[in-house]
């Protein structure tokens with residue numbers, strides 16, 4: 064049996080075929096990889112959605128060619144919060160706007176004048192991030208956007224790509240839970256909350272649960288690509304939801320994870336949403352998961368800081384791979400200075416290295432001079448922020464986690480994995496890299512009945528992949544560093 068997963072991140076996308084082998088293991092074959100390059104046009108930063116859809120079709124054709132035998136299903140996951148609008152004829156109304164666009168600046172605080180922060184959290188259970196879908200829609204309303212006025216349907220990024228493939232409009236639950244207008248307890252759209260902002264709830268699609276078959280390729284796609292019909296499954300379409308499903312926590316005990324990519328997401332899995340005052344004060348979120356679970360986690364700005372430094376230095380001709388930057392940073396003296404990766408100044412700065420130096424200057428710390436020193440400051444700070452968030456997670460759940468599962472592309476930075484183990488003073492279990500794609504595939508095998516539930520999926524994943532363990536080192540130095548770090552955190 065074979066399934067095809069499309070995993071679209073903020074920087075790149077992949078098509079990966081997952082085969083369930085005769086000896087009950089999962090074997091992955093990457094059939095297509097493509098860049099995801101946002102486009103600034105006029106005053107807006109956009110996703111190039113038609114380009115991404117074109118790449119999905121290329122991936123589909125390449126996978127059909129590569130797979131000797133039929134592909135049994137398809138699933139799509141991507142980053143969260145962003146969306147496209149369809150008009151009443153089902154045509155796309157413009158390219159989706161990127162969550163790092165400035166249109167939502169200052170709106171979150173203004174929104175609390177309409178629905179108080181406490182009430183919004185108790186209803187949606189969602190962390191307060193300035194780009195949540197609610198504030199993006201409200202920005203369009205405030206600007207009297209003709210697109211919003213003409214809108215008949217709101218579809219999030221995977222919903223939209225799936226609509227292009229199947230012709231059906233559903234809103235997948237895990238991604239819908241990142242909008243800040245889905246009620247965490249009822250798991251339904253919170254239309255009353257939306258209407259208090261004067262926003263049209265009629266454009267919201269029917270919510271589909273993950274791990275369900277919800278369509279097949281439309282005739283025009285089959286003809287264009289010369290392939291047969293393939294069932295399309297609603298997987299955990301929020302890539303973070305798929306990554307959590309892909310965490311090889313196979314012993315059924317409570318576990319903590321750190322999903323490491325453009326964003327770092329640190330959290331755990333719960334049966335009920337945690338909506339208390341501490342969860343709101345620590346700005347944790349309760350995003351929807353597979354199998355009726357919740358993802359109690361917190362966003363950390365993650366490798367975005369490293370990606371943006373590299374992007375600027377590449378442009379300046381200082382070209383090095385991520386691996387080379389990680390090695391150079393690892394050779395630098397540790398703990399020169401610390402930044403809070405979640406400081407607002409890092410969300411979309413014109414120049415990330417300058418923003419990092421400015422943070423150090425603002426907090427009276429020495430400024431990193433060389434590129435390698437900048438990378439070291441970021442890596443040390445990400446590791447220490449993981450400890451800061453893990454300790455708050457444990458205060459919310461009352462559970463002391465024996466270690467931390469690290470998954471995602473970022474675990475290829477071995478120094479970061481080791482630093483994280485050092486910072487938390489507990490083991491890190493690193494793997495898999497392709498956690499989102501693997502969780503996407505697992506949901507497809509749940510939809511076709513090959514896997515019964517998440518627990519079975521995680522045992523199957525654990526039996527199919529290699530996990531590398533990092534034991535904590537230099538505990539005293541990192542303990543001292545943590546004391547210094549918390550002084551600079553918001």
Ligand SMILES: C[C@H](O)[C@H](O)[C@@H](O)C(=O)CO
Nearest residue numbers: 141142143144302303326
């Ligand atoms: C906004 C981010 O996309 C979102 O919070 C994060 O969970 C994600 O989707 C990472 O890919």
